[in-house]
Amino acid sequence: MRLAKGGFTSIRVDAPVPDALRALIGSHSWAFITAWHPFSQTQPRDQNHVAQQALLAALRKLPSTAAIYPAIGVGQDWREPSFFVVGPALAQTDALAQQFHQNAYVHGLAEGHARLRLTSGEPPRGQAG
Template identity: 50%
Template structure:
């Protein structure tokens, strides 16, 4: 991953839609906000997308199909406790990627999904620990 792409990951708000409206943002290096901490408890969590594999702009219908496939796989994981829709939003507002925040799966299954869907990285954590950028081996 080049420095520009790494900087883009770092300068992104990872927004999770809340059940009663609005969203809570995840930022790399910061702990989860109280609403997300309550939902995650002490479990592993990840913020992942299937949009724009290999960071290449991809047609919307293809992105939507990939995102539906990602959602189906996450729903089938026995360790999945919760899935919430989200969006990765650049802080300058120049791009938005629909994403999913999932509570339960740890890094091994999320690494496999990131590789399967052509993602260089995703954001993860456990409970209230600070969010980290995860670069799956082989990405």
Template identity: 50%
Template sequence: MDENLLAAYRAAAYRVRLRQGGWATIRIDAPLPTALVAVAGERPWGFITAWNPHSQVRSSGWNRKVQHRLLITLRDLPSTQRVCAGVGTGMGWKEPSLFVIGPDTASLDTVARNFEQNAYVHGYRDGIALLRLL
């Protein structure tokens, strides 16, 4: 993977919309924020998008369609407990994303590959947020 792209993934802020309002921000190699620990509980979690497959910019209309398909796909996984709105932000970019609780990495790997993503963020319970490269 291109080192600049990898650095952009690592520097990004992965924000999750909270039910009570506001946002919690996930950072790679940092513990899951306390507000999200309460949501994830003892389950695995992931932060994933369908926007801009293989980090190639697509139109907003196209991205919205595939993001909706991703939401349906995640909800249909038997292990999914909850899906929350999110957004990944970096230097000059912003991508709507989803914080999903329940699916393990094998399931999320399959979903990410099907939506042609290079990587996603994941973790388990209150552990460290990890960047998973595909």
């Protein structure tokens, strides 16, 4: 994630939140989520872009959203636009992940560890601690 004062930081599953993000998060819950590639199936860029804009609109409507930051999700052989969102409750991000057909997203609570939350095929599981 690009930082407002320059530089980058990374969120890693099962690791503590980076120091650079702690001031942004405070005591809130947070999520790292995207609408790209529903069900982990490659989609055309224009379809992904439309879905991502719809996700952004949905995030902005949540009353508990304190802040939304653009970010990039990076895997071994993929990159996709994402959002780092501060404030939504777990149930809200679960619902959005399911609405946008995401198999998983990363979330956490305050300074706790980042956790992978699986959301498709069965009830969401995985808790930040």
